[in-house]
Amino acid sequence: MADKKKRRRPDSDSDSASQPFKNLLKPDEQILQILESFTSSLSSSSTSKPLTLADLALSTTCREVSDLSLSSVQSVIESLVLQLTHQILSGQGFSFTVPSRSSSNQLYVPELDRIVLKDKSTVRPFSHISSVRKTTITAKILSLVHQLCLKNIHVTKRDLFYTDVKLFQDQIQSDAVLDDVSCMLGCTRSSLNVIAAEKGVVVGRLIFSDNGDMIDCTKMGMGGKAIPPNIDRVGDMQSDALFILLVEKDAAYIRLAEDRFYNRFPCIIVTAKGQPDVATRLFLRKMKMELKLPVLALVDSDPYGLKILSVYGCGSKNMSYDSANLTTPDIKWLGIRPSDLDKYKIPEQCRLPMTEQDIKTGKDLLEEDFVKKNPGWVEELNLMVKTKQKAEIQALSSFGFQYLSEVYLPLKLQQQDWL
Amino acid sequence: MADKKKRRRPDSDSDSASQPFKNLLKPDEQILQILESFTSSLSSSSTSKPLTLADLALSTTCREVSDLSLSSVQSVIESLVLQLTHQILSGQGFSFTVPSRSSSNQLYVPELDRIVLKDKSTVRPFSHISSVRKTTITAKILSLVHQLCLKNIHVTKRDLFYTDVKLFQDQIQSDAVLDDVSCMLGCTRSSLNVIAAEKGVVVGRLIFSDNGDMIDCTKMGMGGKAIPPNIDRVGDMQSDALFILLVEKDAAYIRLAEDRFYNRFPCIIVTAKGQPDVATRLFLRKMKMELKLPVLALVDSDPYGLKILSVYGCGSKNMSYDSANLTTPDIKWLGIRPSDLDKYKIPEQCRLPMTEQDIKTGKDLLEEDFVKKNPGWVEELNLMVKTKQKAEIQALSSFGFQYLSEVYLPLKLQQQDWL
Numbered sequence: 001m002a003d004k005k006k007r008r009r010p011d012s013d014s015d016s017a018s019q020p021f022k023n024l025l026k027p028d029e030q031i032l033q034i035l036e037s038f039t040s041s042l043s044s045s046s047t048s049k050p051l052t053l054a055d056l057a058l059s060t061t062c063r064e065v066s067d068l069s070l071s072s073v074q075s076v077i078e079s080l081v082l083q084l085t086h087q088i089l090s091g092q093g094f095s096f097t098v099p100s101r102s103s104s105n106q107l108y109v110p111e112l113d114r115i116v117l118k119d120k121s122t123v124r125p126f127s128h129i130s131s132v133r134k135t136t137i138t139a140k141i142l143s144l145v146h147q148l149c150l151k152n153i154h155v156t157k158r159d160l161f162y163t164d165v166k167l168f169q170d171q172i173q174s175d176a177v178l179d180d181v182s183c184m185l186g187c188t189r190s191s192l193n194v195i196a197a198e199k200g201v202v203v204g205r206l207i208f209s210d211n212g213d214m215i216d217c218t219k220m221g222m223g224g225k226a227i228p229p230n231i232d233r234v235g236d237m238q239s240d241a242l243f244i245l246l247v248e249k250d251a252a253y254i255r256l257a258e259d260r261f262y263n264r265f266p267c268i269i270v271t272a273k274g275q276p277d278v279a280t281r282l283f284l285r286k287m288k289m290e291l292k293l294p295v296l297a298l299v300d301s302d303p304y305g306l307k308i309l310s311v312y313g314c315g316s317k318n319m320s321y322d323s324a325n326l327t328t329p330d331i332k333w334l335g336i337r338p339s340d341l342d343k344y345k346i347p348e349q350c351r352l353p354m355t356e357q358d359i360k361t362g363k364d365l366l367e368e369d370f371v372k373k374n375p376g377w378v379e380e381l382n383l384m385v386k387t388k389q390k391a392e393i394q395a396l397s398s399f400g401f402q403y404l405s406e407v408y409l410p411l412k413l414q415q416q417d418w419l
Numbered sequence: 420m421a422d423k424k425k426r427r428r429p430d431s432d433s434d435s436a437s438q439p440f441k442n443l444l445k446p447d448e449q450i451l452q453i454l455e456s457f458t459s460s461l462s463s464s465s466t467s468k469p470l471t472l473a474d475l476a477l478s479t480t481c482r483e484v485s486d487l488s489l490s491s492v493q494s495v496i497e498s499l500v501l502q503l504t505h506q507i508l509s510g511q512g513f514s515f516t517v518p519s520r521s522s523s524n525q526l527y528v529p530e531l532d533r534i535v536l537k538d539k540s541t542v543r544p545f546s547h548i549s550s551v552r553k554t555t556i557t558a559k560i561l562s563l564v565h566q567l568c569l570k571n572i573h574v575t576k577r578d579l580f581y582t583d584v585k586l587f588q589d590q591i592q593s594d595a596v597l598d599d600v601s602c603m604l605g606c607t608r609s610s611l612n613v614i615a616a617e618k619g620v621v622v623g624r625l626i627f628s629d630n631g632d633m634i635d636c637t638k639m640g641m642g643g644k645a646i647p648p649n650i651d652r653v654g655d656m657q658s659d660a661l662f663i664l665l666v667e668k669d670a671a672y673i674r675l676a677e678d679r680f681y682n683r684f685p686c687i688i689v690t691a692k693g694q695p696d697v698a699t700r701l702f703l704r705k706m707k708m709e710l711k712l713p714v715l716a717l718v719d720s721d722p723y724g725l726k727i728l729s730v731y732g733c734g735s736k737n738m739s740y741d742s743a744n745l746t747t748p749d750i751k752w753l754g755i756r757p758s759d760l761d762k763y764k765i766p767e768q769c770r771l772p773m774t775e776q777d778i779k780t781g782k783d784l785l786e787e788d789f790v791k792k793n794p795g796w797v798e799e800l801n802l803m804v805k806t807k808q809k810a811e812i813q814a815l816s817s818f819g820f821q822y823l824s825e826v827y828l829p830l831k832l833q834q835q836d837w838l
Binding site: 147148151153154155156158159160161162163164165166195198199201209210211212213214215219220221222223224225226227228229230233250251254255258259273347349350392394395396397398401402 | 566567570572573574575577578579580581582583584585614617618620628629630631632633634638639640641642643644645646647648649652669670673674677678692766768769811813814815816817820821
């Protein structure tokens, strides 16, 4: 039988001395009221339909993909093949027209706050020595995806590679063409039923269906629910949470899951354990869209923390063609922010000096449009680069292991201290 | 609503040509009978108490730790501190006696089929320039663990490090002393309530409690249940499975989870997604011990696949003091075995040439006692080193994405083809 001994309540007399700012905390009811009014203001303002590329009269044409059903993917492939046959029969030869995914074809759209793909394309002819292999690979991937549509199963990118090692030579080649095929067909990569290994977990006030099974994330113990690799089998989301807490790393996630932080402040806690994977990004977006909840991010106070936040928020360049589906708009930077280091008196020995590379990454971020758009972020990032100091979320453990869940986060919520 | 379109049954006419050996498969009922008699023979033979170190009259004394309750850990620490105080007061100075974890102090015990720690110890005096820091770190870790006992919470190794960065300097130092403290106190690391981030998932015919919540792993969709980081809160295991399928990597795991392989052949599917972490090792052992099921391992056909199998089975040198709790006895090597490459006609282009390093690792494994003990393994490993070929589980995708779940595994089970 599992050990279910009650946790002792922290002794407030002995703790307040070593836990700075604990005395500032209001009763939970008052913090909850603050959160409720914030969340309801947000969900009423977001009833207006979110902006899409089509709403903007951009001078450049942009390319976006959308979620297609398996049968639509199948018929798009079949039309494409028919069109290719006509092309060959009419003497024009066999070639694919493939959207370019090079960085010169990328555009940050401030109104949408994400990166999109412009409409440049390249022709990939079969009858040319430089492109005959890539054209063959493209045809093979199209045929494999067509098989997946017929069988209605999901496979990993690794599985695809192994169907013809001699042709692909290297998984990088089949992966790249897979993204090309998504762009060509105008559908998201998840519509192709090709999935990446998932590593994210979710816990807290969320009920959803995974492949037909109903999952109650308040009853997932400390381990939480592994985020499904295939978003198309995820549905029926319900929640009484007031916000989504997006956590960079698992150490902080474990602390919050064990303390059942989501019962004190109704929320959904989600982490990809480091770099955001596609499954977690899709899952976060789906929660945000269906539940209309604010997303608050808890990341390390270093350039990579902000970079991770930006991948969730604005997307990565590699998959910009799919940014509409992969990005979660309006993520708030809760902490650990550079200004928190002094504000919360993080001891000097728990701060780490930034390396040359860190400082360069920080300065590069200052040049990015999605940072510039938010003056508060620019200010914080300037402070980081100036002080040359970084700190992990775990640095809060210097005030006691539960300082994060018992003082820092409640105070942040009470003060609505996010940017 | 999630897409729940029925999967088409594979068309047996068109598939049998491209799916070798499919015609050898007997009806599922017959395979299930084979499995049932195997599992029941195993569980009846294992009713005799498993061997322990104490049962063996070894010439060397060995050191092992055991699971202790939090209150026991607390009182062991308090007795130790009392003893240290006496030692200081009696003029003998302040020093810890710490079990040595160097490789010269390791011993493979064939009767137990795992690595154990011999009884050499070193003295760590405070009043010596070379050990004053390490002694201070040891005292600090003891005091932190004592705090965890009082609060009854779990923290990560990273949290421990951050409580005093100035003293520890580097997480490697606090991690190493944490293992020392486990040995000194004679308890497992999980008894100290210090956990490592979990990455394993489990799905299939298992019901268990995680921190008081009942989890039904047949209702965990495709994502599965994340394995809890703290084994002491795991309990109440129930299952109608006939075996546990231990899978090295997530691509194979995803295939089996989506195909709900556990419904065709009642089993529990578990993976640590690569290198075995402590949480998954503890979870696997607990399943094996409580449910008395055979464990069949599906790993890559390369030296690392066998190495991973050996860590689950016999333990790692670094944590040999805890091998009794971390290892799962009698894991069977199901596949992909070097002899399978020819037997299942894996195409040449899906096999990879072994590197010099691979071959060296393979030869080193041949010298290991736990390999030598099993003549079948020696033969397979010799074949691997001789042919200089390796292959991943995913190589089976060359016969179709579902060849693994529809032909290879059922046939392996039918033929009881494990070592």
